[in-house]
Amino acid sequence: MAQLSESVTLDREGDVAVITIDNPPVNALSWHVRQGLADGFAQAVEGGASAIVLICAGRTFIAGADISEFGQKPQGPSLHDTQLAMENAPVPVIAAIHGTALGGGLEVALCAHYRVALDSSKFGLPEVNLGLLPGAGGTQRLPRLVGVPKALDMMTSGRHIGAAEALGDGLIDEMVEGDHDALRNAALAFAARAVANNMPLAKVRDRDEKVAEARGNEQLFADFRATIARKTRGFLAPEYNVRCVEAAANLPFDEGLQVEAELFRELVTGSQSAAQRYYFFAERAANKIPDVPKDTPLVDIQRVGVLGAGTMGGGIAMNFANIGIPVTIVERDLESLDRGLGVVRKNYERSRSTTAEQVEQRMSLLTGSTDKADFADCDLVIEAVFEDMELKKSVFAELDQICKPGAIMASNTSFLDIDEIASATSRPESVIGMHFFSPANVMKLLEVIRGEQTSASVIATAMALGKQIKKVAVLSRVCPGFIGNRILAQRRFEADRLILEGATPEQVDRVLYDFGLPMGPFAMMDLAGLDIGWKAETSKGSTVRDILCESGRRGQKNGRGYYTYDPETRAATPDPEVVAMIREFAISKGYEQREVTDQEVLERCLYPMINEGAKILDEGVAIRGSDVDVVWVNGYGWPVYRGGPMFWADSVGLPEVVAKIREYGERLDGDHWELSPLMEKLATEGGQLHQFSN
Template sequence: MARPAPFALPPVPRPARGQEATTETLSMTDSASTGAAQTRRYEDILVVVIDHPPVNALSAAVRRDLSNAIAEAQTDTRVRAILLMGAGKNFIAGADIREFGKPPQQPLLPDLCNQIEASAKPVIAALHGAALGGGLEIAMAAHYRVALAGAKLGLPEVNLGLLPGAGGTQRAPRLMGAQAALDLMLTGKHLSADAALAAGLVDALASEEDPLDAGLAYTRQLLALNAGPRRTRDAADALSDRQAQLAAVDAAAERIATTARGLFSPARIVQAVRAAIEQPFDEGLRTERALFLQCLDSPQRAALVHAFFAERETAKIPELKEARARRLERVGIVGGGTMGAGIAVAVLDAGLPVVMVEQDDAALARGRARVEQVYDLLVKKGRISSDERAARLARFTGATNYDALGEADLIIEAVFEDMAVKQAVFAQLDRVAKPGAVLATNTSYLDVNQIAEATRGPADVLGLHFFSPANIMKLLEVVVGRHTAPDTVATGFELARRLRKTPVRAGVCDGFIGNRILAVHRQAADMMMEDGASPYDIDAAVRAFGYPMGPYQMADLAGGDIGWATRKRRAATRDPALRYVQIPDRLCERGWFGQKTGRGFYLYPDGARQGTPDPDVLAIIDDERRRAGVAPRPFTQDDILSRYLAAMVNEAANVLHQGIALRPSDIDVVFLSGYGFPRYRGGPMHYADSVDLPRILADIRGFAAEDPAFWKPSPLLVALAESGRSFGSLNAA
């Protein structure tokens, strides 16, 4: 039958208990109130409720109970239509990722979708909350779909190194056309209910707020029209212009060749959509399944799933077992520079009021201008409305006196990276902060314990290391000092939750987790540069590994003066046995700090964001090699990567061994979220496991022959490699 025109559905009152509704006890459950798919009949409509908290993931139990419910309905003469909906806040948020890698259990999701589509009675899906991944595949297998306001529809399997493997690559193009389906699958983004209606993914929008009311009303309307099953496999309109559809597939294939950056699954998604156009439906399903299994078996899938769970594990810290967060309703920020302004935007976006303190009116005006500039750009891009900009800025106030921070529940210091300056700030905060206020430093390297000594209450002090730009970057290192109280730590994690950031607990050392490890593998890069590899060769090798940019591009972006200041601060305590490469200092002495000065390791003419190699830098490197008595030698890409990654993994093992990080997966999250480590490799610790720890240890021992002071194997790496264990074995512990 023809697709019904969209319409607003009138509210339908729920039947009174004991009237229209009759509970059906199917063989899959003992009663309607138990099981992963519960059933209840409203006159001639069988309602099947997927109930698998917290997000109704498609576990084996859900699939089994749903399959049984569909089968029972086929022979129940009282049932004319089947309505699918989710309990709680979501329809179905996707597959149960915990089952990946385990022996498959029947029924498989593709078979369940085919069973739903083959139903002799119309199946209607009422979508609310998340209808994602396998959940949307279930909905597309249904014959009709009605969406509530606020529903989010998507096929984000690409984010886990997969493709929609239950008919999604075949049904989505038949509903939306190849272009829209590819956009949905290759980006992993969600569609709103309105956008899904416009795309043809759903048939109607509901005015009700309750999925049962919406689903019953829509189903009754369909029954009044004598609407029978309408199978998506038979939909032809969206693919009728075969030439245009194939052109969209070709364009997507060309696009991902340059943008997928080493990812495995995007090309398979394109192949599967091509099959939807070129092959009969059942053959297309077989093609999709073969491509899905290729993705499932790929190392990228394992790495991306590891990353998914690692991010959810970071909040499992000892302090949250014994303490709750303190009150968190007002936030103060000291410093209105780039970092302070970014933190202010992140806090304002979370709905919290902010008071910013600066040293004088001019500095405060600059800080406010930086905050306004962020919101002006968001308005210009259409991300927020002018009214929303005004509402957020209405929560922002400024002052030039520390007394204005007296009512703040949490105060974040974001001033210059200098111990004396920070201690002076914390002495002032100790004077004005109310009892119980949390005092946080945004230091990137400095000793949080030493900063806390400037106060009378070090239990209230912790580090909150934001990453720039603070309103965008998801990572937040929560640094726990020697005396930091558990409820102070809990408050830091609560702030991260409200700011929608990924918090990682870190202990105190120079650079904490990320910057400490970064300094070591950057030192390995500098040594290779002095030994014969150009900075451009090193950057190219690191990009080929999957990073968005190499270490010298990153240095130019961050500003060479930042690292220079750190090196000068560390000079007095530097181990004289360690080799010190002076090439970066020579550039900084000339004022070449990177993009902000127009040149660093690269040239940035006329404010360009993309640098070009600089012959003068290569000449300086040659001069430094001669000064250091180094005879340059060639480095292959593999040579570069083996040293760069071995240094990273070795120092990460030291960080873990010393208790600075709680578990290997936390280190992975730091590098995935804050340093551009390619997500499809899972993070440095997961990557090290994948290439074999004995091999990495052998590399380090080989490099030690030329520089034993730098290449000292971590005791933890040695212990794991020689006992046949992995970093992953420590995550559960």
């Protein structure tokens, strides 16, 4: 066996050369992998091999590019040169695939003459998730194997397909059952047949029949763009991927490669991909807790209890049933319990990804009760009751008497003080906040709130559970509203004030929607219901919301809120009557009416959020600036192509943001305009919020 580089070896099985990549953990295409491959193909041919098998050690085939090399000085041969050595080899090259062949890994496999894969393998071009397109020929080769419609779907969604689907689509030539040894043997046998039967050196680049089907068919591409328009709003990469596939259909291969290279260059040097690549690492960093070592023992969670079968409680329970953990759900009465479990069943039945068998299996894991004593055998109990401190404390005092020693007691509170809640128990070290976002079975974010006395084991368990139930968990310390809602409150305050000064709800919502957020604050309030927390008997008409509720407006639920809503489509229409009501109310409160620019709307809604994020970092509530961004991308729909509020502030320029905050602070009242000392310091010293770490 010859060691070609630190990660690539060359071996022989009779006349067949076997090139093996061993670059843990995912065999990324680092420079030494590319060097080893280029040398390996050359030496195999020079050594008289009749065929070449490319295989990977470890748990996967090549899972993609080495992202850490992006923006670094190039070393070793380019990926393009390595692919040419493979594609132009004068003997058959067989790629043996297990685990995942993703991104650059699949692009390498597409340069083999044949592909053999384990039945458990996955294939995909997920570059779109990093704001990119496959830049090593993938946009031109994939459509030639699987056809244009399938290539469009895979490249703009980044989704993976399994081996059976890949075989049916023509992406692979043979599927193998068994383990890694079975794959190696099958690939060697395939190589022997290729030689014995004089099989052609089938270059994907030369295939034309599947792309010819879409040649000149502009409507196919127009229709596809329409189907993804809503989901990909604001993103550049999906559209650039579509353009590349159009080139594959309509241009010769080499000209299509040029289109791919030009569009890739534009994306990789652009702001969107920089933001998305940053976010990729930010999400992974959120799991790292400096004072909680990796080897911290975890609480073994075999059964979970959920107090409350309402919207939140039912959604929380679904997360655990989805991964096979039994859940005890307790409600105050049988009617509420049955209603809640009925909603859970309907949620499962409406899910396209859940089979009828899975619905029954997951529902069988949910045990309903009206007695909190049934939490006695639970390892984790999560309360999801009304946001009232005295109620929460009374609940935790009861749980303290019921839960077994070592059990974790968690609150789903979105705002309240975890330390005060924990004070109602004799074991504050076992109390933690687990703030799920609504709907809890869908939203990815889980804010984990550590109290002053929460143990390292409880923190580590909550964070690990978040990952287990497919959430993105971010740790916060105690403060009103924690990370997400504390920042949101600043935007809400300024949005409310802007409509008193002359902006309309539609203008504020449009500006934030155009920025990339899923909806503005007034559309969001209509969706949630204007009357949440509002009572007619105590309303004093002191806010815009009061006067809207007093006039019978409840939001989407009755078709009238800040907007009017079509009863069939729920489409929102700005309501001149609401604008008039707001203006009359504002004048009565002494607000001078004026024209407000879109830029002012954007700055006054977003800059206080940035300022509050900096204060959160300065106080040590969040561990790092990137954690704030992860919260806002996953919990509030901040566009990932802008990286998060901390990253976006740095891209605007902290000195500019600081100057604007000072300017607004001189004419507007409110604590949220008091400049964060941390942001002022970073702006002066050339630091960045998204890189700040406590």
